[in-house]
Amino acid sequence: MALSRAQTNSGESLISSTFASRYVRTALPRxxxxxxxxxKDAAYQIIxxxxxxxxxxxxxxxxFVTTWMEPECDKLIQNSVNKNYVDMDEYPVTTEFQNRCVNMIAHLFxxxxxxxxxxxxxxxxxxxxxxxxAGLAFKRKWQNKMKAEGKPHDKPNIVTGANVQVCWEKFARYFEVELKEVKLREGYYVMDPAKAxxxxxxxxxxxxxILGSTLNGEFEDxxxxxxxxxxxxxxxxxxxxxxxDAASGGFIAPFIYPELEWDFRLPLVKSINVSGHKYGLVYAGVGWIIWRNKEDxxxxxxxxxxxxxADQPTFTLNFSKGSSQIIAQYYQLIRLGFEQHNKHVLTLC
Ligand SMILES: Cc1ncc(COP(=O)(O)O)c(C=O)c1O
Known part of the structure; x- marks a missing residue:
C-alpha cells in the first residue's frame, strides 16, 4: 500500500506516503x-x-447513479467547474441552460x-x-388555506407508502410534518392507493x-x-x-411508457421531482423539481x-453551487434527444 498510518506518542494519527515521501519529510497529521x-506534486501524489x-x-x-459520460461532456464539465451557479448575472448562459432544462422536463411531464x-x-x-x-410548497399552501378558513394549522401530515426513500423521512423531521405511512404487505411492496x-x-x-420505488423499481399506480x-x-x-417522486422513473416512463398516465395529465399532480444523476444520465449532483403552474x-x-x-428569483435550500451538472444535463438532453433517450432507457431496463 502506498500509504501507511502511524500514531505519535500523544496518540495523534499520522499519514505517510511512500511515493510522495521524497517531497514530504514528516508524516501529515490526519x-x-x-x-x-x-x-503541489506531493499533495497530488498523497491524495x-x-x-x-x-x-x-x-x-x-x-x-443507479451515473458514473460515465462522454468525453465531450467531461470537457464541458471541466471547463465550468469554477463557475458558481448562483452568480446568474455573471453566467447568464448557464442560467439560460437551467431554464431550458426546466422547460424541456416540464414538457416531458x-x-x-x-x-x-x-x-x-x-x-x-x-x-x-x-x-x-416540493414539501415546503405544499406545507405553506396548506397553512395559508387553513389560516384563511380560521382552522388550526399546526399539525400537517403527509401520506406516503412505507417504501419511501429516506429523504421523505428527512423532510418530515426537518420541517415538522407527520409522515403517515401506508404499510406494505407480503407480495405488495408499493403504496396501496386505496389505503393511502x-x-x-x-x-x-x-x-x-413514487415512480420507481427504491426497493424494487416498481411504479406506483x-x-x-x-x-x-x-x-x-x-x-x-x-x-x-x-x-x-419520479427520482428514478421520471426519465424512464416518458420514453418507454408514453401512454402511462402518472404526470401532469392527472389533475391532482401538482409537482414532480426527478434525479438528473440517475436516468437523466449526469454525474452526481443534479435533480429537478417542476410545479404544475405558478399557483402551486x-x-x-x-x-x-x-x-x-439584477433581480433573480430563487427557491433553493443552498445559495452557491457548481454549474457543471446543469450544463451536463443540458448536454444530455440535446445530445440524446427523444430518439437516443428511448434507446438508452431500453438498454437499461
Ligand atoms: C424514490 C427516490 N426518491 C428520492 C431519492 C433521493 O434522490 P437523490 O439521491 O437524487 O437525492 C431516491 C434515491 O435513490 C429515490 O430512489
Missing part, C-alpha cells in the same frame, strides 16, 4: 491542518494514492404550459433537495407517490391514486394534492436576490 505547506483505496465508480451499480408561458421549476442538487422544496386515500385527512398537505383522491376530495370538499409554488417562498446585479 485530523489537523499541517503546520507547513507541501509542494491520488489514498483515493486508490476507493471503489471503482464504473463498477458501482449499487445506487406534460405540464400545462401555454404558448406564451414558461415552466415553473428549478435545478437542485438531487431529488432530496427537490423533495424538500383512507389515511388522508384535513391536515394532509399531499400524498406522495398514480392514476388510481388520482381518481380515488378526486372522488374523496369531491365528497368532502377538500383539494388534497399529489406529488410524484407560494410566492412567499421565492427569494429575490439582487446584490449580485
Amino acid at each position: 485530523f489537523r491542518i499541517p503546520e507547513q505547506s507541501i509542494p 491520488n494514492d489514498e483515493l486508490m483505496l476507493d471503489g471503482n465508480p464504473r463498477l458501482n451499480l449499487a445506487s 406534460n405540464a400545462p404550459i401555454g404558448e406564451d408561458e414558461t415552466a415553473v421549476g428549478v435545478g437542485t442538487v438531487g431529488s432530496s433537495e427537490a423533495i424538500m422544496l 386515500v383512507e389515511l388522508v385527512d384535513e391536515n394532509t398537505i399531499c400524498v406522495a407517490a 398514480v392514476k388510481m391514486l388520482n381518481d380515488l383522491l378526486v372522488a374523496k376530495n369531491r365528497l368532502i370538499r377538500w383539494d388534497t394534492p399529489i406529488h410524484v 409554488l407560494p410566492d412567499e417562498l421565492i427569494f429575490h436576490i439582487n446584490y449580485l446585479g
Whole structure:
C-alpha cells in the first residue's frame, strides 16, 4: 500500500506516503491542518494514492447513479467547474441552460404550459433537495388555506407508502410534518392507493407517490391514486394534492411508457421531482423539481436576490453551487434527444 498510518506518542494519527515521501519529510497529521505547506506534486501524489483505496465508480451499480459520460461532456464539465451557479448575472448562459432544462422536463411531464408561458421549476442538487422544496410548497399552501378558513394549522401530515426513500423521512423531521405511512404487505411492496386515500385527512398537505420505488423499481399506480383522491376530495370538499417522486422513473416512463398516465395529465399532480444523476444520465449532483403552474409554488417562498446585479428569483435550500451538472444535463438532453433517450432507457431496463 502506498500509504501507511502511524500514531505519535500523544496518540495523534499520522499519514505517510511512500511515493510522495521524497517531497514530504514528516508524516501529515490526519485530523489537523499541517503546520507547513507541501509542494503541489506531493499533495497530488498523497491524495491520488489514498483515493486508490476507493471503489471503482464504473463498477458501482449499487445506487443507479451515473458514473460515465462522454468525453465531450467531461470537457464541458471541466471547463465550468469554477463557475458558481448562483452568480446568474455573471453566467447568464448557464442560467439560460437551467431554464431550458426546466422547460424541456416540464414538457416531458406534460405540464400545462401555454404558448406564451414558461415552466415553473428549478435545478437542485438531487431529488432530496427537490423533495424538500416540493414539501415546503405544499406545507405553506396548506397553512395559508387553513389560516384563511380560521382552522388550526399546526399539525400537517403527509401520506406516503412505507417504501419511501429516506429523504421523505428527512423532510418530515426537518420541517415538522407527520409522515403517515401506508404499510406494505407480503407480495405488495408499493403504496396501496386505496389505503393511502383512507389515511388522508384535513391536515394532509399531499400524498406522495413514487415512480420507481427504491426497493424494487416498481411504479406506483398514480392514476388510481388520482381518481380515488378526486372522488374523496369531491365528497368532502377538500383539494388534497399529489406529488410524484419520479427520482428514478421520471426519465424512464416518458420514453418507454408514453401512454402511462402518472404526470401532469392527472389533475391532482401538482409537482414532480426527478434525479438528473440517475436516468437523466449526469454525474452526481443534479435533480429537478417542476410545479404544475405558478399557483402551486407560494410566492412567499421565492427569494429575490439582487446584490449580485439584477433581480433573480430563487427557491433553493443552498445559495452557491457548481454549474457543471446543469450544463451536463443540458448536454444530455440535446445530445440524446427523444430518439437516443428511448434507446438508452431500453438498454437499461
Ligand atoms: C424514490 C427516490 N426518491 C428520492 C431519492 C433521493 O434522490 P437523490 O439521491 O437524487 O437525492 C431516491 C434515491 O435513490 C429515490 O430512489
